[in-house]
Amino acid sequence: xxxxxxxxxxxxxxxxxxxxxxxxxxxxxxxxxxxxxxxxxxxxxxxxxxxxxxxxxxxxxxxxxxxxxxxxxxxxxxxxxxxxxxxxxxxxxxxxxxxxxxxxxxxxxxxxxxxxxxxxxxxxxxxxxxxxxxxxxxxxxxxxxxxxxxxxxxxxxxxxxxxxxxxxxxxxxxxxxxxxxxxxxxxxxxxxxxxxxxxxxxxxxxxxxxxxxxxxxxxxxxxxxxxxxxxxxxxxxxxxxxxxxxxxxxxxxxxxxxxxxxxxxxxxxxxxxxxxxx
Numbered sequence: 001x002x003x004x005x006x007x008x009x010x011x012x013x014x015x016x017x018x019x020x021x022x023x024x025x026x027x028x029x030x031x032x033x034x035x036x037x038x039x040x041x042x043x044x045x046x047x048x049x050x051x052x053x054x055x056x057x058x059x060x061x062x063x064x065x066x067x068x069x070x071x072x073x074x075x076x077x078x079x080x081x082x083x084x085x086x087x088x089x090x091x092x093x094x095x096x097x098x099x100x101x102x103x104x105x106x107x108x109x110x111x112x113x114x115x116x117x118x119x120x121x122x123x124x125x126x127x128x129x130x131x132x133x134x135x136x137x138x139x140x141x142x143x144x145x146x147x148x149x150x151x152x153x154x155x156x157x158x159x160x161x162x163x164x165x166x167x168x169x170x171x172x173x174x175x176x177x178x179x180x181x182x183x184x185x186x187x188x189x190x191x192x193x194x195x196x197x198x199x200x201x202x203x204x205x206x207x208x209x210x211x212x213x214x215x216x217x218x219x220x221x222x223x224x225x226x227x228x229x230x231x232x233x234x235x236x237x238x239x240x241x242x243x244x245x246x247x248x249x250x251x252x253x254x255x256x257x258x259x260x261x262x263x264x265x266x267x268x269x270x271x272x273x274x275x276x277x278x
Contacts, residue, residue: 001277005035006083007042007270010075010114012213012242014270016042017083020049021058025277032063035275042275045208046070048080050089056096056103058089064207072099072145074216074263075246078114081106082267102145112268118217118261119145121224128181132174135159139175140225144261147186148221149175152230154193163192163200168211172204189218193230199223200239213242216263223248224258 003024006017016035018025025031032047034040046064053059060080062070070076081097084090085108093108105117125141135158140150153163160166172188179185188204201222203215223236227250238246246265250258 002274003277004272005042005275006087006272007044008048008079008083008267009270010079010214010216010267011240011244011246011265013073013075013079013215014044014213015046015048015076015079016044017048017080018050019087019089020061021052021089023051025049028061028063029067031277032065033067034278036065042273045205045212046073046076048076048083050080050084053098055098055101058084058097060097060099060104062099064205066207066209068207070146070207072102072119072217074116074118074145074220075214075265075267076216077104077106077116078216078263078265078267081114081116082108082112082269086269112266113264114267115262115264118220118263120261121221121258123147124225124228124256124258126229130175130178130181132171137171137175140229141181141186142221142225144217144221144224146217147182147184148218149182149186149188150191150222150225151189152191152193152226159190163190163202166190166202168202168204172211173209176204176206187215187218189215189222191222191226193226193232194239197233197235198237198239199226199232202241211241214240214244214246216246216265219246220248220261220263224250224261227252228256
């Protein structure tokens with residue numbers, strides 16, 4: 001059986017996107033593992049499926065490259081929104097989709113960028129010291145739909161002299177599996193503050209088990225924590241590993257409660273094709 005797919009990139013985070021409203025793909029875990037394999041399949045950070053919804057215009061299902069349920073993915077959300085607009089799953093450039101029973105508002109702008117209203121973050125924790133590879137690291141935690149450990153380079157001078165020198169996979173993989181702090185594992189973001197409203201982020205993603213070129217929920221988490229800890233101002237421009245820039249905005253109350261989170265950036269089709277389903 002041949003499956004029509006679209007390959008997309010959101011700021012360098014790449015995905016295989018399939019319209020699965022007819023439920024042609026039933027073993028989603030196996031399919032994700034097959035298509036995301038970069039040597040034996042199409043190759044991607046994850047699989048995005050458009051499925052039917054009783055709550056919104058469609059449902060987004062996201063699976064990591066290893067087949068695990070990826071939760072919410074900000075760049076994936078922007079890509080599936082762009083895909084649904086281009087393929088006329090939706091009839092206007094402003095619409096809603098659900099993921100994990102939460103409704104996301106999407107807006108496809110005239111320049112091709114996509115803006116999403118994201119989930120309010122939960123579980124913010126400050127200044128947790130973690131011993132990793134003989135170094136004590138000061139870390140912060142935030143859940144933006146997916147769990148994220150945030151590490152600011154200027155708070156951890158023994159880690160590396162600059163962000164380019166950080167051994168992201170070595171340290172990220174070690175932190176990712178510290179299950180006493182993160183029972184379901186965590187993504188790990190290494191952050192450098194560049195100016196009053198600009199940061200650079202490198203991210204180790206669980207499920208991909210490697211550094212990725214971008215991470216939407218990681219960019220959001222890094223931007224929010226940079227505001228709370230480093231006093232950056234909005235809109236916060238987040239430069240990711242691909243060199244692309246994502247824009248993050250939110251409302252902040254005196255109690256550090258964060259609401260009205262938005263993520264904006266490009267979402268591009270790179271190619272289309274057919275995949276032979278085993």
